[in-house]
Amino acid sequence: MLPTWLETVSDPVLAATEASSLEALHGELLRQWGSSEVWRLSYGLRSVIVKRGTDGQYGEGDVYERLVIPLELPAPRLIHAADGVLVLADAGRATLEQEPSADGFLAAAELVATIRGRTVRGSSDFPPERVKEMADRIGRIGFDLAPLTDALARLHREAPVAVVHGDFVPKNLVTDGSRWTAIDWPGAYLAPHLSDLYTLLRDAVALGHDREAIVARYVDATGTDRALVDRQLLVGGGCFYLVALKFIAEEGLRTIPESKNWIDGLLAELEDVVGQLS
Incomplete structure (x- = not known):
């Protein structure tokens, strides 16, 4: 009905x-x-x-x-x-979550390249000062986020602002058999980091796929310097975890009660990313 x-x-x-x-x-x-x-x-x-x-x-x-x-x-x-x-x-009936093939993850890396290849006008929606602002809202972070703030500030000097989907995960990547499409765009914003590629890699590695091949496909598609991409990925990971934790604190605990079980894992992953930026 x-x-x-x-x-x-x-x-x-x-x-x-x-x-x-x-x-x-x-x-x-x-x-x-x-x-x-x-x-x-x-x-x-x-x-x-x-x-x-x-x-x-x-x-x-x-x-x-x-x-x-x-x-x-x-x-x-x-x-x-x-x-x-x-x-x-x-846009199609099969998602990357339903059919998590290696070719699908490579196609998704090209999709990130397509999204970031669009020239945008406007300033970043995720400036460095937002790290502290979000941490204050989350309220459970017991380690220093200065390395993330500093790395994000550096990216704003070195990389262009581009569209970030904000929830670039296999369930939101759909194919009709010939092309891939990203769905669910309410969290999209502008920033210079690569949280979309980070979350794609996070799921790919968990499924046993080759991380290096996916990164290489993105680098080939964009022509971006690999060292810059590596930094964009780490910063993007940190920003992704902040966004996820803020969502849980302000909305998820009410709308998705089981999200309380995600907090400790997300905090641990955030601390690991920040440690790599130190």
């Missing part, structure tokens, strides 16, 4: 699928978290993705208007957005 809130986007959904009514659609619940609910609605061979977001997921439509659409980023095409509900083109 389809949720009643889908009635708020019935017109764009019916226009895209050419169904006569919502009752004629086949609905498949793809995800349901505390702050988002995602459905695939199909009629014959036509399908769309409908996503309702709350809390941190609510502003994804604004991210589309600010970054995704003007920069033509590799994201699902936006059909409609209003009041936290998005209607999106269906």
